[in-house]
Amino acid sequence: MSKVLVIGAGGVSSVCVHKMAFNPGIFSEIHLASRTKAKCDAIAESVKARCGVDVATYAIDAEDVPALTALIEQIGPKLVVNLALPYQDLTIMEACLNAGVDYLDTANYEPKDVAKFEYKWQWDLHDRFKERGLMALLGSGFDPGVTSVFAMWLKKHKLKTIRQLDILDCNGGDHGQAFATNFNPEINIREVTANARHWENGQFVETPPLSKKVAFDFDAVGPKNMYMMYHEELESLARFIPELERGRFWMTFGDAYINHLTVLKNVGMIGIEPIEYQGQQIVPLQFLAAVLPKPETLGATTKGKTNIGDIATGEALDGAGEKTFYIYQICDHEDAYAETGNQAISYTTGVPAMIGAAMMLTGAWAGEGVFNMEQMDPDPFMDMLNKHGLPWQVKELPAPVDF
Template sequence: MHSVVIIGAGGVGSVVAHKCCQLPELFDDIVLASRTESKCKRIAEQLDKPVRTAQVDADSASQLVSLLQREQPELVINAALPYHDLNIMDACLKAGVHYLDTANYEPRETACFEYHWQWDYHQRFVDAGLTALLGSGFDPGATNVFTAYIAKHYFDEIQQLDIIDVNGGNHGYPFATNFNPEINIREVSAKCRHWENGEFVTTPPLSMRAHYTCPEDVGTYPIYRMYHEELESLSKHFPSLQRAQFWMSFSDAYLQHLEVLSNVGMTGIEPIDYQGQSIVPIQFLAQLLPDPAALGPHTQGKTCIGCLVRGVKDGKKRLIHIYNICDHQACFREVQSQAISYATGVPAMIGAKLVLEGQWRQPGVWNVEQHDPDPFMADMNRYGLPWKVTELDPEFQLDTEEHQATNAVH
């Protein structure tokens, strides 16, 4: 039996709580904590087993340490915003608790999400005998494990990687984001970086487009190249990669709204003075947009997220596609959430399970692809994210074209 504290009561935190409750034989004692405890209580009312709730401000190191010292969990599952990662890691070190998150640290004052801040904690976690597992969501997370699994079982050497994230769902709103609006818009509007020939190449945001046909009749969608954090860790841990890119689908309406909001200054991250108050435009915008956690009842359609991996096996070129398809409404029926939160929350539970069971427990700070992918992949099939592997013609290429970049650049 094991105890965990889940920090964060948004869409992902809700899914993590639901999925942990489905394994009562492992997750014996669960505390759901957030800045607003009433959100935790509303989630707890939906769950199949009793879950305790607590109030904690993740911006406050002292509150985090007090919570962990009081509850004495074995593991913290960080489903809060990336701004809080280092605070929570510090608290875990002080309280002697293992750590897991779904997205890497990002400072509030700069739209720059990189792993080096967290990797710098490695020796501290080694010395404390504690495990910190980074990026155990879907992308990053499952896509990293997909890459490790394919490299282990299908190739002698992987050379090219395209991570493709398609959301074919429709929530019915003119403009909304499927996860935290502030983080989503900061990611999308940042300059693009992709890995090529041993270095990162910087290009304008969303300046490369392709049209991608998903398997299993999910549909054909425009996808845009952008930077995503798993490229940083995968290019480091798979040095044979000659090129690694991340692609995400966006509708024309989403991009048009984003450009207009940028042009009028609503995506800015620098504080402005309004009637004597300091306001960050993007944070104000986030308050006006639909809550991602409330999109579940309205979202129809499917997601298709996976990896195209190229390389060599027995001296021959090979192209493997590994992917998962999620149905938004099926996810909502199970855990009262749309598929984006579901696809992030399930891998968080799986990563926690593997740490608690000891399979992925090793002192230090680790990305998920540094561990044996096989138990994670088996649990994805077992707990709601079934995946498939297909072999494609190695001559297949994405049909790419240059695209006029959005003006929404930070």
């Protein structure tokens, strides 16, 4: 029996739980917990209506390790899927260690008081998971997640080495709002406003946020401005592709988004240090997140497509010198909403979370310790992407990218 506990009740969780319910042969029981049980209940009701599957729901504070440990022990899952906030990764991992259960997440740990996300804290738990005979899989979303698997698939099937790697994340969707983020506003804005970092010649090079902009013509979306920024998969890719000379991450933003973000930054609304207001301590960014539209409410009005993928250049496996390949996935917002009631940004993260869980539960991916996606065989994961709503394509480019 493959019983699973999902923690978190946002849009990504909704997609993941729906997709789990569509695959009862792998996920025999689904349990869902979050700080707000009503959010879990809403997802469970949708899953019941769409899939005919019952989902048990619970209220839990994911930062309360003893309470979370007790809940895990009460349910007895084979796997805990962490789809809560990155702030809670370490407490959930600790509870899994206490309860003796495998762990999966989609984003690496980020302290609340420092806008810095990196794998160090989770990698440091490798020996403890190994000693307990447990597996922890990090970053099983799209980026990170699928983008890392894309790179390793290219390295297995097309390229002997990867010298240059660019990850391109394009959201061509329009939700009709003046300003809204497509995933958790607090995490999104902290990422976008942080200094950009890219890997070059054995070290990370830091540049001001949103200071490098280039245009790119995306299939099924069209020309978009994309900005170089830091994203956590660069850290693991640089570690697991030792020959990598340059690795960069790019994300598209419209002018209206950039203008709104600039104003919010200038007036102090994206600060993460508490301020006192009418006798209460308030974090400006958390207040902003509370008043912005919730990402899970955007699905009904979002139209358009996403296009996310890797462009990799390196020595070809066929001995024909250096080649460049572009591997990517296009997802339609309206199709994602029709299937799960969520827009494509949630869909493209929630589906890989389900697939990563399936890899672990079926034994296709196994190990003892803490692992990143790059360390696993890409083929079974890539096969499931094609079968479960995220078909991908690959093409050879005539020359390396020049931007």
